[in-house]
Amino acid sequence: xxxxxxxxxxxxxxxxxxxxxxxxxxxxxxxxxxxxxxxxxxxxxxxxxxxxxxxxxxxxxxxxxxxxxxxxxxxxxxxxxxxxxxxxxxxxxxxxxxxxxxxxxxxxxxxxxxxxxxxxxxxxxxxxxxxxxxxxxxxxxxxxxxxxxxxxxxxxxxxxxxxxxxxxxxxxxxxxxxxxxxxxxxxxxxxxxxxxxxxxxxxxxxxxxxxxxxxxxxxxxxxxxxxxxxxxxxxxxxxxxxxxxxxxxxxxxxxxxxxxxxxxxxxxxxxxxxxxxxxxxxxxxxxxxxxxxxxxxxxxxxxxxxxxxxxxxxxxxxxxxxxxxxxxxxxxxxxxxxxxxxxxxxx
Amino acid sequence: xxxxxxxxxxxxxxxxxxxxxxxxxxxxxxxxxxxxxxxxxxxxxxxxxxxxxxxxxxxxxxxxxxxxxxxxxxxxxxxxxxxxxxxxxxxxxxxxxxxxxxxxxxxxxxxxxxxxxxxxxxxxxxxxxxxxxxxxxxxxxxxxxxxxxxxxxxxxxxxxxxxxxxxxxxxxxxxxxxxxxxxxxxxxxxxxxxxxxxxxxxxxxxxxxxxxxxxxxxxxxxxxxxxxxxxxxxxxxxxxxxxxxxxxxxxxxxxxxxxxxxxxxxxxxxxxxxxxxxxxxxxxxxxxxxxxxxxxxxxxxxxxxxxxxxxxxxxxxxxxxxxxxxxxxxxxxxxxxxxxxxxxxxxxxxxxxxxxxxxxxxxxxxxxxxxxxxxxxxxxxxxxxxxxxxxxxxxxxxxxxxxx
Numbered sequence: 001x002x003x004x005x006x007x008x009x010x011x012x013x014x015x016x017x018x019x020x021x022x023x024x025x026x027x028x029x030x031x032x033x034x035x036x037x038x039x040x041x042x043x044x045x046x047x048x049x050x051x052x053x054x055x056x057x058x059x060x061x062x063x064x065x066x067x068x069x070x071x072x073x074x075x076x077x078x079x080x081x082x083x084x085x086x087x088x089x090x091x092x093x094x095x096x097x098x099x100x101x102x103x104x105x106x107x108x109x110x111x112x113x114x115x116x117x118x119x120x121x122x123x124x125x126x127x128x129x130x131x132x133x134x135x136x137x138x139x140x141x142x143x144x145x146x147x148x149x150x151x152x153x154x155x156x157x158x159x160x161x162x163x164x165x166x167x168x169x170x171x172x173x174x175x176x177x178x179x180x181x182x183x184x185x186x187x188x189x190x191x192x193x194x195x196x197x198x199x200x201x202x203x204x205x206x207x208x209x210x211x212x213x214x215x216x217x218x219x220x221x222x223x224x225x226x227x228x229x230x231x232x233x234x235x236x237x238x239x240x241x242x243x244x245x246x247x248x249x250x251x252x253x254x255x256x257x258x259x260x261x262x263x264x265x266x267x268x269x270x271x272x273x274x275x276x277x278x279x280x281x282x283x284x285x286x287x288x289x290x291x292x293x294x295x296x297x298x299x300x301x302x303x304x305x306x307x308x309x310x311x312x313x314x315x316x317x318x319x320x321x322x323x324x325x326x327x328x329x330x331x332x333x334x335x336x337x338x339x340x341x342x343x344x345x346x347x
Numbered sequence: 348x349x350x351x352x353x354x355x356x357x358x359x360x361x362x363x364x365x366x367x368x369x370x371x372x373x374x375x376x377x378x379x380x381x382x383x384x385x386x387x388x389x390x391x392x393x394x395x396x397x398x399x400x401x402x403x404x405x406x407x408x409x410x411x412x413x414x415x416x417x418x419x420x421x422x423x424x425x426x427x428x429x430x431x432x433x434x435x436x437x438x439x440x441x442x443x444x445x446x447x448x449x450x451x452x453x454x455x456x457x458x459x460x461x462x463x464x465x466x467x468x469x470x471x472x473x474x475x476x477x478x479x480x481x482x483x484x485x486x487x488x489x490x491x492x493x494x495x496x497x498x499x500x501x502x503x504x505x506x507x508x509x510x511x512x513x514x515x516x517x518x519x520x521x522x523x524x525x526x527x528x529x530x531x532x533x534x535x536x537x538x539x540x541x542x543x544x545x546x547x548x549x550x551x552x553x554x555x556x557x558x559x560x561x562x563x564x565x566x567x568x569x570x571x572x573x574x575x576x577x578x579x580x581x582x583x584x585x586x587x588x589x590x591x592x593x594x595x596x597x598x599x600x601x602x603x604x605x606x607x608x609x610x611x612x613x614x615x616x617x618x619x620x621x622x623x624x625x626x627x628x629x630x631x632x633x634x635x636x637x638x639x640x641x642x643x644x645x646x647x648x649x650x651x652x653x654x655x656x657x658x659x660x661x662x663x664x665x666x667x668x669x670x671x672x673x674x675x676x677x678x679x680x681x682x683x684x685x686x687x688x689x690x691x692x693x694x695x696x697x698x699x700x701x702x703x704x705x706x707x708x709x710x711x712x713x714x715x716x717x718x719x720x721x722x723x724x725x726x727x728x729x730x731x732x733x734x735x736x737x738x739x740x741x742x743x744x745x746x747x748x749x750x751x
């Protein structure tokens with residue numbers, strides 16, 4: 001079904017890994033000068049992804065194209081930089097999408113089935129003006145569509161027939177892009193076994209690139225001192241309501257406490273925020289805040305609920321422009337703090 | 348425990364101690380967490396696990412809880428604290444409850460009181476107190492034929508969509524009466540057990556048609572040589588497409604006065620043969636009815652055809668849910684399995700009755716109601732000797748006190 005040219009296009013496929021195994025190449029072989037094109041290409045993949053968020057295709061040397069991909073992954077995993085791993089995965093998956101959308105339904109079907117284990121049917125249906133080539137099993141559809149924001153991906157706007165969601169070829173390619181992205185993030189964040197010496201300088205160089213293009217990590221971290229001006233409308237509203245002695249429901253209280261815990265507010269300050277509540281109990285509040293902060297019970301530090309959850313529970317309040325770009329109140333805080341401290345827009 | 352609770356607990360105990368009693372726990376019972384709400388101070392015993400139905404029944408006989416729950420989730424260690432249980436999957440569950448339905452009888456049997464300012468009102472409880480905007484409300488509800496009939500209709504719509512759209516297996520699906528104001532549907536299937544919260548939210552949104560945009564189902568207007576032509580989904584198409592048309596068909600056959608159309612539009616639609624909907628493209632065949640009118644109709648059709656589930660229950664992947672075959676402490680009625688083919692004829696005021704004998708009670712206030720073939724009430728400050736089932740309903744609903 002797949003040719004070597006296909007593996008060069010899609011080096012994340014199971015068949016690509018099998019192909020490398022068949023060649024009998026191990027990571028130590030990379031030291032050999034024969035493999036310098038592989039190393040060069042691996043570094044170029046990383047540099048392009050980090051600098052432009054894009055990776056170009058170089059099909060002239062198919063073997064280098066296939067072999068360089070796992071090397072890029074390995075270098076990235078050695079840096080331990082999550083932001084870079086995500087950015088690389090996004091760039092590689094976008095590159096794949098541009099190619100996937102031009103493939104035949106048969107090839108798309110094969111890739112979805114074999115590498116990603118999807119259940120899907122090839123269909124040939126025209127409804128209205130659109131042609132649907134595929135019906136994708138609901139679970140496979142949902143796993144990849146829930147993160148896509150456009151209304152057309154919402155399940156009520158799809159054609160759903162006995163557990164299968166109709167999709168055009170283009171749409172299937174887009175959903176595969178999501179699957180590819182997830183797979184690459186998993187691969188590049190997997191801790192490597194032994195570190196080949198040869199790669200050490202490459203790892204250092206990549207760290208430099210990450211700093212150059214993505215900035216020093218601390219720039220992306222939260223302000224050291226909690227900044228009330230950076231809080232999203234929902235959190236401010238919760239604080240105002242409490243201050244006015246209005247009752248705030250459980251989900252609202254949890255949102256506020258988990259938000260404050262995560263932006264590094266002190267326990268005393270958090271307890272103070274709840275003080276005006278009509279049913280305030282210092283002991284209970286302290287206990288719950290400690291629980292959320294992971295100092296009690298299961299020792300899990302809770303994160304703030306997602307915006308979708310807050311919408312469902314009526315905690316979301318007067319969303320503004322920044323809100324439309326984020327999915328969690330904590331991201332709002334980070335972004336706003338960056339804007340206010342003049343660190344510029346996120347790249 | 349107050350005197351009413353003592354009587355209720357005693358009757359519950361008798362019920363559970365019956366040697367013939369058996370519990371019918373869900374599949375993979377040992378991987379679930381069980382919870383019991385006790386009469387004693389409304390205390391919740393959680394994080395329990397049982398290897399088989401017999402040990403579970405022993406615990407129920409021992410504790411005599413007012414409510415018995417099991418987790419829809421399966422865990423590696425069901426008794427560990429929440430964060431360490433090791434979630435391995437969860438049933439896909441749906442809850443249809445009269446609380447979420449807008450039945451016209453609610454003002455007759457439900458009322459509420461604001462805990463902050465004391466304002467009271469009849470009908471379903473509002474989200475916020477209309478006077479002081481507080482959200483802490485006390486409510487008193489009742490279960491009536493009409494509410495439960497509507498819940499049944501919503502359940503039928505839910506099941507239809509689960510089978511034809513979501514594609515769940517008949518064999519994997521169980522239907523239960525909750526013992527109060529609604530029905531539960533459980534899907535025990537590998538295909539759905541791994542779905543996360545966000546994925547389940549999409550399914551809930553689908554059933555409620557939340558966020559459905561007609562133009563994404565290709566309801567649109569095109570201009571052909573200067574004439575505007577409306578196009579849209581057709582009957583027989585899968586999913587919401589065909590259902591939208593079926594919904595419009597229903598609406599055209601019934602009330603059209605209060606759906607926001609002008610009388611001219613209503614007349615145009617009335618004089619048109621709605622059977623055309625079931626034949627071929629019709630969106631441009633009614634004079635004076637254009638795309639915006641159709642959009643209004645689509646909105647109504649979607650409202651009519653959607654299943655009014657409680658989204659919180661479906662999206663919560665750690666939920667404790669009532670165990671069928673146990674008594675519901677809100678009513679004294681049995682939460683029980685309803686064979687799906689019998690949903691239509693199932694009588695929630697007859698089949699879940701669990702007690703024998705009579706109890707003398709003093710009723711404060713109660714609407715009239717039916718149990719089995721017998722009608723009771725309405726009562727107002729009176730002492731009566733009632734069949735246990737009726738007395739228990741009044742006691743559980745805090746409408747009566749036992750008389751020694």
